[in-house]
Amino acid sequence: MAEMNLEIHIPPKSIFSIGEISITNTMITMWIVMVLLIGLALLIRYRLKYLPAGFQNFVEWALGGLYDYSAEIGGETAKKHFSFYITFFLFILFSNWLGLALGVIAEESGFLRAPTSDLNSTLGYAIIAFCYFEYQGVKAHGFFGYLGHFFNFKAIIQKGFLGLIDFFAGILHIVSELIRPTALSLRLFGNIFGGEILLAVSFLLFKAFVPVPFMILEVIVGVIQAFVFSTLFLVFTVLNTAHAEEH
Amino acid sequence: MIIGSYGPAITMAVGVMMPALAIGLIGSKAMDSIARQPEASSKIQTNMILSIVFAEGLGILTFVMALLQLSKA
Structure with a gap:
């Protein structure tokens, strides 16, 4: 039996460093994704035609579909948050797919790796999402109105002793609020990193043919995880901005 | 420990x-x-995917714990 050694690196590999900051392989892949997305956007922007054809047609179809879809999930208010939603979706989708396309090829050198298979970057996305939906919550209810959801003194004053139940529900709400970014980042990281390990093991055991269905599975997982992250972000934002009478 | 590796x-x-x-x-x-109700399938599918994701999150937590054990060993 051939010697099998599988090395699993949870932290990303440092390629080179500028001063104190080390540039890792996931960062390089992330820059490639950024350049790709900005390039695509500019390409579409400067070639806009009144009658869409070819690639512009495809982009309009995809964005229009997602725009209607976001309104379907979160109602009319969700349309305001569409720019963030679509940015998360496209960025995570391209990260997953680029990692899938390049990561396996560059397996030996480890030069490129999916940004989403690094807990640092998924935590970064989750913190951005967290800040955004907290900010929207404060914007919709006012600072003290928003804090009132968590420290519900108003219920005690209004309902007396029974209001204590509402007060403790508010305290529990803090926990559920704080667990959102943790769950978002761990979910994305676990799925993508788990998929990479699955692919690495299948490439180690069988050189050809057998990994193909796993690759297809990972392509689908990449779409679903990008969709899930952005949709959960949208749902949390809409929940935070919704007024108390509505939910 | 008996469990070991x-x-x-x-x-x-x-x-x-x-x-x-x-x-x-x-x-x-x-x-x-x-x-x-086939006409409600798009709504059901979205909610199904979201619920599956929440259930899957528990499995992912397990996976992260296993990875932590692996990296310490």
């Missing part, structure tokens, strides 16, 4: 059981409701 394997095996059951139940219920 089998810790991550046992963690995964035990921790994945219940999420798997949950995902199966969610899927089967969703199929039932789509068969009953």
Whole structure:
């Protein structure tokens, strides 16, 4: 039996460093994704035609579909948050797919790796999402109105002793609020990193043919995880901005 | 410890059981409701995917714990 050694690196590999900051392989892949997305956007922007054809047609179809879809999930208010939603979706989708396309090829050198298979970057996305939906919550209810959801003194004053139940529900709400970014980042990281390990093991055991269905599975997982992250972000934002009478 | 280096394997095996059951139940219920009301299938599918994701999150937590054990060993 051939010697099998599988090395699993949870932290990303440092390629080179500028001063104190080390540039890792996931960062390089992330820059490639950024350049790709900005390039695509500019390409579409400067070639806009009144009658869409070819690639512009495809982009309009995809964005229009997602725009209607976001309104379907979160109602009319969700349309305001569409720019963030679509940015998360496209960025995570391209990260997953680029990692899938390049990561396996560059397996030996480890030069490129999916940004989403690094807990640092998924935590970064989750913190951005967290800040955004907290900010929207404060914007919709006012600072003290928003804090009132968590420290519900108003219920005690209004309902007396029974209001204590509402007060403790508010305290529990803090926990559920704080667990959102943790769950978002761990979910994305676990799925993508788990998929990479699955692919690495299948490439180690069988050189050809057998990994193909796993690759297809990972392509689908990449779409679903990008969709899930952005949709959960949208749902949390809409929940935070919704007024108390509505939910 | 008797468990030794089998810790991550046992963690995964035990921790994945219940999420798997949950995902199966969610899927089967969703199929039932789509068969009953095919016109609501798009709404059901979205909610199904979201619920599956929440159940799957538990499995992912297990996976992260197994990875932590693996990296310490």
